[in-house]
């Protein structure tokens with residue numbers, strides 16, 4: 001990373017369009033059919049717990065956290081995490097991940113759920129959920145349903161169907 005021109009900060013309203021463009025480039029229209037998208041659809045994410053990475057004045061990375069319910073219990077859903085193609089493999093994704101996990105923990109949340117590659121997310125504290133313990137609202141490979149417990153006992157506590165927190 002180039003410390004002189006790199007800025008990692010909470011997402012601001014003026015970032016929204018650039019964040020959307022990054023997601024469009026990375027995932028295309030298929031992102032709207034993803035299980036995780038269904039949990040976020042129509043729900044405002046948590047701007048204080050969502051971060052953007054700017055390099056030389058350009059937004060090149062984004063991660064969002066959104067409140068969800070797992071059964072009756074409140075948790076956070078992480079995603080999308082996206083980094084501009086020209087900045088991949090330079091630690092931008094890791095910087096965003098460490099920041100988001102730390103912020104969620106400091107804000108008193110108990111767990112973060114995501115659907116993604118365990119091999120990438122394990123270094124940020126994510127663990128594979130026992131098969132069947134948490135169900136997504138659409139198709140999801142059980143091996144990709146991951147949780148980062150932020151308090152003792154969270155991995156055992158969260159059970160059931162992941163649902164939208166609330167419609168805005």
Ligand SMILES: CC(C)(COP(=O)(O)OP(=O)(O)OC[C@H]1O[C@@H](n2cnc3c(N)ncnc32)[C@H](O)[C@@H]1OP(=O)(O)O)[C@@H](O)C(=O)NCCC(=O)NCCS
Nearest residue numbers: 026081082083088089090091092093094115116117119120
């Ligand atoms: C996944 C993504 C966010 C990673 O961002 P990044 O800034 O390139 O990641 P980092 O620089 O922190 O880490 C790079 C390392 O992670 C590895 N990595 C990247 N994607 C991976 C994956 N899906 N599974 C396992 N390892 C992965 C890289 O090979 C690299 O390994 P190395 O450090 O041993 O060389 C980025 O590639 C991206 O935006 N991809 C498209 C969108 C996407 O798939 N998002 C995740 C949705 S689940």
